[in-house]
């Protein structure tokens with residue numbers, strides 16, 4: 107047992123709060139918040155204490171597996187697995203073209219170093235198409251962001267006078283540092299306000315000064331009305347618009363005509379409350395806005411992304427304390443290249459990502475350009491993409507499916523080969539969602555344990571696969587290997603010389619760094635080699651901000667990251683720097699997006715209801731709760747409550763449908779049907795029901811009992827139920843029928 111408290115991070119959501127742990131053997135025996143972590147400062151939520159259920163659970167893989175003809179799996183050794191998999195993908199590339207090899211995933215909430223290395227193998231094969239969960243949530247927002255200002259923004263909630271949460275429940279889902287602490291501070295401070303737009307009385311909404319309790323799916327009308335009040339009551343920041351924004355008048359002309367009272371009514375919100383919220387935004391020195399799945403996975407999702415950004419742009423809450431910011435980034439969240447269309451359905455590729463929803467349709471077809479093979483890393487698409495049944499059928503039809511995961515997942519069980527990764531506490535891993543401003547942090551975690559025998563860290567898996575292709579030779583790598591022995595400066599110099607002399611190396615950079623710099627890194631940190639390149643980039647992109655954070659150059663930053671076990675601040679910006687971070691050459695916001703203005707006009711005659719007599723209730727399939735964490739924790743005993751992932755229904759619907767608290771209900775949608783335990787809740791509006799995410803995962807208990815608690819949300823969702831611009835799913839808005847299940851029927855069934 108190690109009595110020392112060792113720094114690492116929680117991996118259950120994108121915040122990756124710093125924690126310190128004491129280990130006993132291979133267990134995480136004691137866990138608490140790490141006060142030295144510059145982002146989380148000792149904060150954790152209730153979930154971090156349960157991390158040993160991730161590290162030590164019975165679903166963990168300990169050997170590469172190959173599927174037999176009868177569908178069962180046999181353990182094989184690593185050399186066999188690597189040789190056969192590399193040859194298999196080579197064969198697909200030679201026969202059908204490398205672009206028929208599709209990559210899904212690349213990182214979960216806390217692991218991103220592995221995915222950084224996959225690109226070398228994929229590029230050598232000629233693979234081009236990829237997707238991951240961002241393409242079922244954030245690509246619509248990205249489409250808007252790129253056009254408005256060419257970057258990603260984040261609100262500074264810690265200091266904002268007014269915080270606006272649109273379809274976002276940070277009390278449960280977190281997503282920014284120290285969320286519950288910050289929410290409590292806002293609620294207690296009479297000088298600050300919180301506006302929440304959500305049909306549910308969430309824990310966040312309870313703290314709000316203004317809860318705009320929209321009817322599900324009507325945010326576009328509510329947000330358009332809010333923006334219209336700013337325009338119609340002359341509450342815009344004229345100086346800001348004149349100096350920094352193109353096209354404000356054209357947008358204002360459209361908003362001028364919006365009937366605020368009618369739109370408030372259509373979204374189910376009291377007009378005076380809506381006007382008061384808009385006036386509060388206008389009166390504030392600073393406004394920060396967070397949109398999340400409640401709008402990103404609901405009808406009009408891309409339009410809602412556009413509309414909510416008008417709130418802080420029209421009031422000029424940018425480049426100042428407590429406002430909205432274009433932050434620095436250490437590893438880019440979105441690739442800016444790779445715009446285009448998917449090969450079969452012609453779906454939009456945004457930020458290099460194909461919509462998750464079209465994945466099965468790009469495989470399950472006789473179209474000549476269909477995907478023939480797939481590599482899945484650190485994701486569980488058979489469970490997390492819309493229409494699980496269709497996904498399963500698609501994955502089963504592939505000529506080759508390889509899954510890299512720590513656990514035997516729903517997706518792994520369809521694979522030809524499953525490769526067991528070392529857990530996130532057995533290898534170096536790093537944060538990725540570094541969005542803060544003016545100070546931004548990056549955290550490289552050191553391994554706490556040796557990998558479980560039989561497993562390998564992903565950087566090593568990808569390196570072995572690249573070696574097996576035999577396309578990069580030792581001669582290519584030798585000069586850099588030698589330079590790495592002579593210190594960071596010698597390596598830097600050699601790196602640029604070699605790259606200029608041998609441009610082919612540029613295609614496989616992460617691999618080159620791993621093979622040449624990796625072996626010289628201390629403490630089992632070889633897998634951190636790719637960060638050297640990112641540190642150089644950050645130092646070039648934000649020279650002053652990186653220096654202000656105390657790092658003289660890219661090498662100094664890299665070394666600080668290697669040694670700063672609790673994380674480092676990598677950039678310290680000044681508020682005015684927001685302008686320089688803007689993507690457009692003239693550093694101005696381009697407010698006109700013609701399609702969005704058309705869509706605002708079209709709201710006048712668009713319907714707000716997507717339900718029908720057959721499916722009269724709106725089901726939100728996949729809500730974040732106290733004990734959900736995507737598909738990361740498979741062992742259901744990690745939950746202290748809500749063990750079955752209850753279906754939450756309103757008091758009114760329960761009465762009308764004969765549902766009782768603790769009873770059971772059958773939920774039927776166009777895609778499927780499932781049974782759940784009922785929770786009758788005053789937090790729900792009539793006509794709205796919700797199921798949690800992260801349920802319906804199977805697990806075999808110590809006594810050999812297979813259990814599947816709760817409902818797999820995507821057994822109820824459909825591929826075509828998606829946004830027209832980004833292809834993001836409308837998981838929060840699935841028309842459904844709910845019926846009581848009586849004990850007699852259960853016995854009969």
Ligand SMILES: Nc1nc2c(c(=O)[nH]1)N[C@H]1C(S)=C(S)[C@@H](COP(=O)(O)OP(=O)(O)OC[C@H]3O[C@@H](n4cnc5c(=O)[nH]c(N)nc54)[C@H](O)[C@@H]3O)O[C@H]1N2
Pocket residue numbers: 119120243272273274275276278279280281303304305306308320321322323324325398399400401404726728729730731732733734735736799800838839
């Ligand atoms: N506990 C926990 N935290 C997590 C995760 C987890 O699995 N569990 N996952 C992480 C991930 S991957 C993500 S992307 C984030 C997501 O974080 P959130 O987006 O905050 O999570 P959700 O609960 O899915 O949805 C947010 C809210 O949308 C509301 N909503 C439903 N329909 C509508 C609508 O029509 N309009 C509006 N305005 N709101 C609506 C719901 O009532 C809910 O309160 O959470 C992260 N944090």
Ligand SMILES: Nc1nc2c(c(=O)[nH]1)N[C@H]1C(S)=C(S)[C@@H](COP(=O)(O)OP(=O)(O)OC[C@H]3O[C@@H](n4cnc5c(=O)[nH]c(N)nc54)[C@H](O)[C@@H]3O)O[C@H]1N2
Pocket residue numbers: 214215217220238239240242243399483484485486487490491492510511512513515527528529530564727728729735736737738799819820823837
């Ligand atoms: N219906 C519905 N569907 C949804 C959502 C919803 O709200 N409703 N939410 C969507 C959202 S926002 C998201 S982010 C996605 C999430 O869905 P996915 O992107 O599929 O990701 P996770 O569920 O987080 O699964 C992460 C996987 O990584 C594995 N893993 C953990 N550690 C490691 C490691 O170190 N190495 C490797 N190789 N693997 C590891 C875990 O075992 C798990 O299988 O789900 C989406 N799907």
Ligand code: SF4
Pocket residue numbers: 116117118119120121122123149150151152153154280281
């Ligand atoms: S906020 Fe996220 S990262 Fe922090 S302790 Fe909770 S689940 Fe873990």
Ligand SMILES: [Mo]
Pocket residue numbers: 239243
């Ligand atoms: Mo997500």
